[in-house]
Amino acid sequence: MATLVIANLLIPAAVLTFAAGFFPYKPFLPGLAEHDVSERGEMPPAQFDKVILMVVDALRSDFVFGKSSGFKFTQSLIANGAALPFTAHATSPTVTMPRVKAITTGSIPSFLDVILNFAESDTTSTLAYQDTWLAQIKAKGGNLVMHGDDTWLKLFPETFYRADGTTSFFVSDFTEVDNNVTRHVPDELRANDWNALIMHYLGLDHIGHKAGPLSPNMIPKQQEMDGIVQQIFEAIENDPHLQSTLLVLCGDHGMTDGGNHGGSAPGETSPALVFISPKFKSISTGLDSPVEPHQDFDFYTKVEQSDIVPTIAGLLGLPVSLNNLGVFISELLPLWKNERHHVLLLLNNVWQMHTLVKTAFPHEAYEHPYSQLDCSDPSSSGMKLVCKWRRITDIIRVSDGREPAPPVILPALIDFCKSAQEIMSSTASNYNMAYLLSGIALAFLSVALTTTSARSIIFRLNAASLYFGLVLVLYGILMFASSYVEEEHHFWYWTTCGWIALLCLQTLLGSYIKREGISKTIFKAAALLLFHRLVRAWNQTGQKHSGEPDFVTSFLLPNPHTVWILVGVTYFMLSLSLGSHLCRHIPPTYHVLTHIAAAGIAIPAFIFKLSFTARDAPEIVRPVVGESGMRVLEGLSLVLIARAVFLLCALGTVWVISLEVWGRSPAKRNAPRGVELFDALHAILSIFLITQTRAHNVPLFLLFSLQFLCLRDALGLQSTQTQITISTLLFAHTSFFALGNTNAISSIDLSNAYNGVAGYDVGVVGLLVFLSNWSGPVWWAWGGICLLASQGALFGYLALQTLFIAGSLLAIMVACTALRTHLFIWTVFSPKYLYAMAWSLGWHLLVCCYGLGAIWWAMGVS
Amino acid sequence: MNRHALITEKKGAGPEKSDQKAPPSPAPSPSAPITTLDSGLARIYTHLHPLLVLSLFFFRFQATVEDPVTTLTNGLAPLGILQIIYVVLCLPATGSSTPSSAAKPTPKPSRGKKTQAGKGDGGVAGRTVPAMLSHLLTTLLATPLLTIILILFGAPVTSKLWETLLCAAHMSALAIMPLVYVHGVDEGRWWEVASLMSPVDEVFGAAIGTMVGAWAGAVPIPLDWDREWQKWPVTIVTGAYMGWAVGKLLGGTLLRGKRIDLG
Ligand SMILES: [Zn+2]
């Protein structure tokens, strides 16, 4: 037992050590860039004194540039030269916060930012103390104004002179979020007190999440956004105080055909970027618009999203931000009529980037421009950059004190910038191998310790333990195949089928010998398989076929009444089950009262579900409750009801436990405790978990309950720990994917993260995110505990589950290390590692070990 | 026991038993494995048969990939004929030890006698009738059942129903038809087969192999190789054929007479 405890303690150690090496915290250069005129000569003159950054969330390139776009006015500007269009490549992870970081600092945010995206108030993620073009404007005494997505307020606390943040809370809100921004536009255009105005519109992203890029709401929304561009452009043309204002229209990321984002599909990484000002007519005669893309979503010139930063800096006459990896967009250079200024602009860019390069790849040639350097065949990335730097210094040296001719030096400057951008953005060089290997060693140690301490159970060589071995080994192998990581649900659906069949055969064998119950066994196995088939048809998951019709989209959502009947039945069954468990300790006269009390937990939970869904997905509530019902539901305070439900669940738990401890009738006092206690707690836990689940997924818990009953029956009394462990593992994983989760960041559901939370609390929100995304696995973990409770032996369960968790972690760590230069490392394997962290730390250690502790306690009490 | 048999047989269990509701009459006394007929032709053909079936399948593999429905439909008749030839030439018909019941299969409480199978009673012509009967029975009963089981195991429901049905037809011709031929409708024997109590022989082994092979055939489908053959139901049918051949070979030789232990 002690060895097993140590093995479990090694799991968090391994996970965190590996994570520290795999997601290195990128050091950034502190402070603000300053332009030292004595050292680097004059600054090229600013072309604009004000900038309006209009971010339209998830504005994919084809939404602006394509044939079926609603941006007709913007397209006319492109055609007459007043707008310069680009496709700005956004790197994965394509979620809002890292993208805003890239647009403001010019750096490529590390994967750690994804975690921080969900824990936004973490101070390490604020940009208030980093060098951004916002900070540069402020340093020059300018004022900043922000309206829209409050991500900006979290990233830049106390930065804005004036701000109105909107929360992206309910994706069903297409209009309010945007009207909140638009209502400020006329005032801001009149005001003459700001130097940068930032607007972040969320409505288009919400439409995407809700109904995809082909939603009927999409074109009207694009026209609405286009109208705002027109309003601003006309103000720039007509108002004297806005005459040298630059308007930048851009998306932070794109979206897939399913309307989600987070990964690195072409649709997600191709937002639009348009620089707009009447001044551009002097350098551009216009481009065709609308046009067809060169391929996928590539319209016009493709630039990197971070290129926005040095470009805005150059246009506004600001120093380039210290941590920037962007390159000045050369299409805008002709704005400066003097070619000397082109060189100066790029020199600023080169100088700033070479400081970064020096830190990452130190080399003496950066300090000694005359030292010996063999550039015949630069092998490492560091050497390549040194040689490109040497090419620049050589050109300056031969020009002998005079300024080198722009056509000579410009290509060398651009070449250095582009190479530095490419090399510094690829993170392959940033892993800390020592940490990676120690993490693997720790995980291996955990596997080895578990194996030795539980060898009697593991090497028993019966069908169940061989099946366990097969699942573990196959799973380990699959972790090396990117397509199987993306489509992991297939593995669990498949192994669960096999396991049900094997269980059926094992039980049949027993029935055959006893010559009874054969047809019952077959019936139960068929029922288990049927429920399993329904469960897997519920939500289409994975990457390959995402967005294709499934049971929810093709049957449930078009029939709102069915949804609510199923949801109602689920709550009713839970209430009934809880009530009957409580009644066991209560004299028959009070049974009706007890059932009413149980309903007292379920009914508020049901009202919360209705009221939440009225905001989250009004289209499935309105047909059921009508307009007046909608008004009532929208009037309810979600935070208060959620808190009431959580409180009632807690009270119910206390009630169940105290009945069990003090309220046993004398006759039953010697009966084994446990099974019923855990069943009653399971019912309360279900009500809580359903609160954290979207309405259309609630009936899945009804199916889980039916499966659980069949399973308990099929396993019977003589079930082994191995059988219970395998069942728990398989059904828990199946339920995770059946609820619509994948191994990609984009499928993390944040909609239930703020239930009952009024302010912002990282701990509580993090826990709610975990519970709402892992609601199925947590439910099944407790199901496993219920099965175990009747059996009493915990050691084998803990041993086998630890072996599976440690073994799969080991496989994932080795896969991530071996494939660290693989194309898919940031899109497939890194997210998978984050999920593995949640499975091992959250699900295994927190939930399962907690449940085991509860059984242990219950046995101790009795 | 061998891992293969231990881990995965499942589909074989479902179909044959669900159509019989009554509890089994026989005592769980073990019966002996099926023995192939004792003629020289039988001994040669039983090894030639898998080669013929497999080469028939792989010869048409490209066509199966291109147009599964047509090719699998056309493949059913040759497969049926080959299987009928195989059971007639090599296997003892149900109850063949009692001449009266050679043609018309009846529930037979007396098992164990089949072990001395293979006097070739009734001659080839006499055995062809039960062979065709069992083929008919299998196609009519086992194919729909196997289809349902395939769907429960994850076959698509809203599309490709014909593909699934044909896949089930091929599986039942491979796995179930010889079982029906040797066991008839002897309820006791079928319960024995269903609960894997039956000793392994080449017929039972082939049946288990088909089911396990079909199950394992699902593995390559999600891989991102973007090959045409990854589409439904090509891998399942391929898995079933290969599993059938392996199961038949092992069941007839190495594992013959052993029992599957799921403890
Ligand atoms: Zn966004």
Ligand SMILES: [Zn+2]
């Ligand atoms: Zn979004």
